[in-house]
Amino acid sequence: MVKLSQTVMKIGLLLLALGVGISHAASELITSIDKNPVLIGDSLIITVTIDDDVANDNFNPDQWLGDSFEVLNVRTNRRTSMVNNQFNRTTNFLVSVRAPQQPGYYRIPALSLAGVSSDPIEVKVLPLSEAEQTQQNRDAFIKVSLSDDSVYVQQQVTLVARLYLATNLQSGNIIAPQLADADIVQLGKDEESYEIIDGKRFQIFQRSYLITPQRSGQVMIRGPVFSGQISGDDSTAIFSSFATEAVTTATQDIPLEVKPIPANWQGDWVPAELVTLSAEIVSENAAVPSQIEQGQPLTLRYRLTGLGIKPEQLPTVRLPDLDGVSIYPEQPQSSSMLRNGQVIAQKTVDITIIPRQTGPLSIPEVRLPWFNTAIDKGSVTASESFSFTVTPATSLQPELPAQPEQQQPATSTATDMIPSTPPAGTDTSEATTPQHLWFILTLAFASLWLLTLGWTLFLRRKRTEQIAVAGASTTQASIPPSSAGKAWRQLQQAASANQARETLAAMRTWTERQFQTGHLNLSGLREFFADSPVATQLDYLLACQYGTKPNAWQEGRALLRALKAFRQQQPEPKASDIPELYPRNNN
Missing domain, CATH: 2.60.40 (Immunoglobulin-like)
Known part of the structure; x- marks a missing residue:
């Protein structure tokens, strides 16, 4: 059955081949345009139709049209049909061109393709003065x-x-x-x-x-x-x-x-219709603080807004160098929005400052020049200024032991109890025995009270000196090596994981224990490593912690290398000669 079907198919194909002819040679080439006349600069479509299958590589519209018409794009479609047992193939080239920029008469030349030629076409190009009437049609x-x-x-x-x-x-x-x-x-x-x-x-x-x-x-x-x-x-x-x-x-x-750009212009070129610069303190409290603590970070947010300008054209806000202040700017954040058909661009930057010394601190206004395109002249925008008082860090203030309230003696003192000298001629022997005995007892009690008070004050003062000596000894020489070693291991762990906040805390603890510096805040830690390669790594760590996002810090191993080199260059701390207040009994 299958063989019979294949035989029938072969016979049908043979009969079709004998009875149907296939046309190969092209006999006609026609060119036409979709509009005539055309306005200057307007586009039109030139359609080239040939009754044959012509490859795209054989048609070159740029060479055919020359410089008069600019070729925008070319599309091709092919069609095959059968008429009177004949296969007919047609190829259409649709050429989109732009009309010349000057009015007048222009000629689309004759085209020769696949052995046949078309007729030329004359195109009338109209001036813009006739655009209204032409377009409406x-x-x-x-x-x-x-x-x-x-x-x-x-x-x-x-x-x-x-x-x-x-x-x-x-x-x-x-x-x-x-x-x-x-x-x-x-x-x-x-x-x-x-x-x-x-x-x-x-x-x-x-x-x-x-x-x-x-x-x-x-x-x-x-x-x-x-x-x-x-x-x-x-x-x-x-x-x-x-x-x-x-x-x-x-x-x-x-x-x-x-x-x-105007020849006399200086600074960043910022052409816009309007530019404003605002500044605010990033804080959970709505009120602006008048006092800040030494060594504690404070973040200022500057927001630069421009109308009729792109975000990348806005300059980056920078603070000038301030004495006794470390400045860590963040990466600026840019955005834009469209309102009423106009572009509003904005660039925001957070700048963290860390005061290193106490006293008054003034952050001046930031001034940015820009060119006002609305009035065709330069202008200046300025931010707010801030003034603070930097107070000593609370953690640096010595915590003195609380003094107990001393009981005040009775309103009458010992001297008040001494009677005045009796006037001359007075017979003292007339004093009664009970009164004389009361005077003696009172005087003795006052003397004993004064001696007790003096001895108590003496002991307290000595005890305070001993506590201070013991505290100094503990701070300077009594830190066990295991404590510094533990802090170093914590520092290694945090830095190897590139954890900025944990590394900063562990670094402060290790520095205090290893070099017996006492308590350090951020500014004190920076000053301790000021003249070493550690300072560069520490500055970058502070910038990542208080400027950019904490997870942006990736220099933990570099910081450890710098700290190891710094530790090797430092002499080992000497033990204190002050004896312990309470010596240990080795028995």
Whole structure:
């Protein structure tokens, strides 16, 4: 059964080959255009139809058209049909070109392809003065407008393109405008609306572009180009509602004057309509503190906002060097938003300061010059200034033992109890025995009380001196080696894991125990390593901890190497000669 089917198929193919002829040689080449006349700078489609299968490599539209028409793109479609037992193949080349920029008559030359030739076509190019009447007779056209025809270099200018369609859009694409040495980006989303012109209803698609020229001079912006498919009116098609036709349209080149930076301008070039700079203290408390503690970090947030400028054009805010203050800026954060068709750019930077010395501290205002494009002159924006009083760190204040409240003696003192000398002539022997005895007892009690108070004060003072000596001995010489070794192991563990906060805490503890420095805050720790390679690593660690995010620090092993070298260069601490207050009994 299978063999029989294969035999029938072979016989059918043989009969088809004998009865059907195949046409190979091209006999006709036709060229046509979709619009004539055409406006200057507008686009049109040249359709080349040849009744043969022609490869794309055999068709060179640039060489054929020369310099008069600019080739935008080329599309190809092929079709095969059978008529009267003959296979017919047709190749269509659809060439989208831009019309010349000057009005007049231009010729599309004759085309020779696959042994056949087409006829030339004469195209009339109209001036812009006839654009209004010509466009209204078209099913598709584009209008463009510039926000300003004269700008400074790096100043933004907005180009708005409005595509008018009199029929339904099936598919299409708008090619963005072009300008050498300029940044061009689409601004926002497309907008859609409708408009009736002379009784004809048009669907309008609006797209905005932001152009930032980077070079001064008189330039020409190549206008946007639309190429797509719209609903066609082909009554011969079986499904006429699905019939489409290719369409293309463009605009003429747009002139733009780009002025250079003023010769007398100094500093960063910031052309914008408005620039503001604000500063605030990053704190959980809403109130601005008047006092800050020595060695404790304080973060200031500077926010630079510009209207009509890109975020990357905004300069980075920097604080000047301040005496007795370490400054750690963060990585700036940039953002932008679109409001009422204008770009609002913002650059935010957090700067952490650590005061190293006490006293008054003034953070001056930051002043940034910028060029006001609205009034065509320079301007200056400034941030707020801050003033603080840096107080000693609480942890550095000696904690004296609390003095117990001393009982005050009775209002009458011993001297008050001594009677005045009796006047002359008074007979003292007349004093009664009980009164004389009371006086003696009172005097003795007062004397004993004074002796007891003096002895108590003497013992307390001696005890205080012994405690201070013992404390100094403990701080300077009595730290067991195992304590410093444990702190070093904790430091190694934290630094090897690149944990910024844990490393900083362990480094302070190890330094205090290893070098017997007493308590250190951040500024004290920085001063201790000031003249060594450790200072560079410590500065970077502080910048990561209080400037950028903590997990950004990746230099733990480098810090350990610097600390090991520093430790080897330091002499071993000597034991104190002061005897212990309470010697240990070795028995």
